[in-house]
Amino acid sequence: MVKVAICAPGKRIERERADAVLDMVAGDAEIDLKFHPQCFARHGHFAGDDAQRLAAFLECANDPAVDAVWFAMGGYGANRIAADALAGLTEAAREKAFLGYSDNGYLLGALYRAAIGRPVHAPLVGDIRRDGGDKAIKRVTDWLKGEKDGLEPTIAGQPVAAFNLTTLAMLVGTELMPDLSDHVVMVEEVAEHLYAVDRLFFHVTQHLAQQNIAGLRLGRVSDVPENDRPFGSSPVEIAQYWCAKTGISYLGLADIGHDEANKIVPFGLAGSRSPA
Secondary structure: OEEEEEEOOOOOOOHHHHHHHHHHHOOOOOEEEEEOHHHHOOEOOEOOOHHHHHHHHHHHHOOOOOOEEEEOOOOOOHHHHHHHHHHHOOHHHOOOEEEEOHHHHHHHHHHHHOOOOEEEEOOOHHHHHOOOHHHHHHHHHHHHOOOOOOEOOOOOOOOEEEEEHHHHHHHOOOOOOOOOOOOEEEEEEEOOOHHHHHHHHHHHHHHHHHOOOOEEEEEEEEOOOOOOOOOOOOHHHHHHHHHHHHOOOEEEEOOOOOOOOOOEEEOEOHHHOOOO
16 A cells, blocks of 8 residues: 655645545555645645644655655745755655645755655646546556556656746755756746746746756646737747757657646656555
């Protein structure tokens, strides 16, 4: 049985969503999901204050009986605890998978930099709220049990990493940023104007070019707000433009995004190994 601890480094998950996920896996003898009580705490925007969120993450990550840590929600807040989280991890965290995306990319990137555990860009527990969200949950639980059908289909023989574009833009240049040399980097974005997406690519591609990444793939750019005038370039054209300006190989599309179809991207080469 794969034992999975769930915590919320950013915003809280509503209890009815947690219950819906527990109902989905009820009777599955191969997987055991446990929500840390902190998932339901409330402190302004956050699922508890920084100290509560940090303590919950460390309890889950350092529990030797746990095989994987699955993040409940994104939102905002993981960056506020990431450095302290690294400092508090024990040997028990080194073989765990850590799964999530969006704001949780701060933790995934920091873990990858420190070579602790197996960071995985994957659906969140809270994605059950989406239309078809049960498919996203099943994609993760199937991967945790050893199935590979949910992996992003372009993953091949090179190391990979995946991030929300805004999260990656905030991560580069910090103490948490991993070395992505020779990696295929996948990015996705949600709810940003296209001019903001262009600005994010301006910043991110300069850093990634300095790291000599193997290339960039673009995930879905969704829920784009209307501007007072058309930007004039599509997300693909924006990605191609900044890749060309910085000498990065644009490799095409990636099947990731803020939606139920978000596929699984284990960081690195060996990361495709699930806990099962």
